[in-house]
Amino acid sequence: MNEFQLLQHTLAGPAVCAGVGVHSGKRARMAIRPAAANVGVVFVRSDLTEADNRIRVGPKSVARTQLNTEIANASGVSLSTIEHLMAALTALDIDNAIVEVDGPEVPIMDGSALPFIQLLDRAGRKTQEAPRAYIEVLETVEVQDGVKYAALHPSDRFEIDVEIDFPSAAIGRQRVIMPVTERSFRDELASARTFGFIQEVEALRRAGLARGGSMDNAIVLDGDAILNPEGLRMKDEFVRHKALDAIGDLYVLGAPLLGRFESRYGGHALNNKLVRAFAERRDAWRMRTPTQVLAEAV
Template sequence: MQTTIKSPAAFEGIGLHSGKPARMVIHPASAEHGIWFKRTDIRLGDALVPARWDAVHQTPLCTKVENSRGVSVSTIEHVMAALAGCGVHNALIEIDGPEVPILDGSAAAFVRGILARGVLRLVAPVRAIEILQPVEVRRGDAWARLDASDRLSIDFSIEFADAAIGTQQKRLDMSNGSFVRELSDSRTFCRRADVDDMRANGLAQGGTLENAVVVEGDRVLSPGGLRHADEAVRHKMLDALGDLALAGAPILGGYTGHRAGHALTNDLLRKLFVTPAAFRMVVCDAVTTARLPGVGVHAGEIPAVA
């Protein structure tokens, strides 16, 4: 069955790129509602923004959705990953500004908030997107692909010159709560050399060593070091799940990404939906539902973070 959150969950913090304070509340929603954002600071006009692949306004360092009136919400990937990873299909997310709070740079706080309120089953079946044949997109030496599979898996590889990151690869079956246990606490990361460039371009205004992993050569500059030796690739997988959640329904397929980012994953969804032979919509039975992200997770599985 489709689900929603049982009661509202509120979050407050600053935007990673804008540096502006933000308050966000995830509210329950009815079956077939999907995930929508509502800008509570917009008094006139359309304040509703769909969390959907065709509303994405591509930016290099985050995922931003925008409605037909130009009202937008950015850096949505972590909360979208938390909703997908907890198995929440329907929610109205009220936010008082243009950017989701970054919190600690991971999805852990969103996951805690969602699971603390609980997930409510609704009287409507889950429909999923079943991948039937490969779909692939490339940008330079980066690529992403979806392949046929009976469940969602994510296989990701990255390559960075900084020895603190280097070459990393990880694959996970995303069913049975693996997102919550394995990925949800992994933080966004960047190279120290990139920080000044981002700020000069109006980005990372709210970034600190407490809400991002910053590396320089073989050193991790953030206090406490890494939460996982391969935290960087785990975070890229977290981002990929959040971006795939914009498909509008759970995906039954294998996602593979090599040096892929937000824009490339959105390119992949756009190519998927203009390739009718590559997918079909299916109503999930009990066996299929058990293979979806978030099924069976509980608060005790959330990793403890400092």
């Protein structure tokens, strides 16, 4: 209970960076700015001015989930690869932020959430005079796609249980189970990088994906071999990155969770399928402040 934040937070000042989009290959500048209480996370395509260029994050704002999470608004304005930044925002308890990007995709940086954590640390965090709300899971909601499975279960804290299984000997079957706090995210998940197989690059680029991908921003595998000269940052970096992705994907619900997320062999598509199913099950969750949860525990 002592990990709850009683009040909302935004940034103390702006945070600015620039980099290439891993899928578009296009360079973009991003500025994360403070926002008023109860605004939530709003992305702005600052390079587009002739249409509504604001995209408020929510369960139905996710438009595509092929190898990343892409959001869009009713005007068709879209932005790709928001998941790593979203994971960093929720890990650092940032409730309200305006994120301006002058291109079609959030910069990939090094392929992890660590550069965004460092960026937000430099900007600082500001407490706001508004109570924070959490989404409390009351009943299990689950989705399946063949052998792939994802669920949200009741819990008095945010926990994850993520498992993956790849035929590559470099990955194999990996599983991570942990409570998600700012400290555990910083220490155990933030630096885990995205990954891909060199055999798939040509097909992905024909499909308009992975045009900015390289060993500078991803773990690259060739069958059973890891091509990056520096190797892995942690022995199970692959499943930890999948957990990082899921944390970012879940934050499109618009508030931090009190619940246990479970995933077997899933990814962005299944995560969003779960988010949408969960949002529609109004009997399965409720909004609670930490004060309410603590009062009920007495």
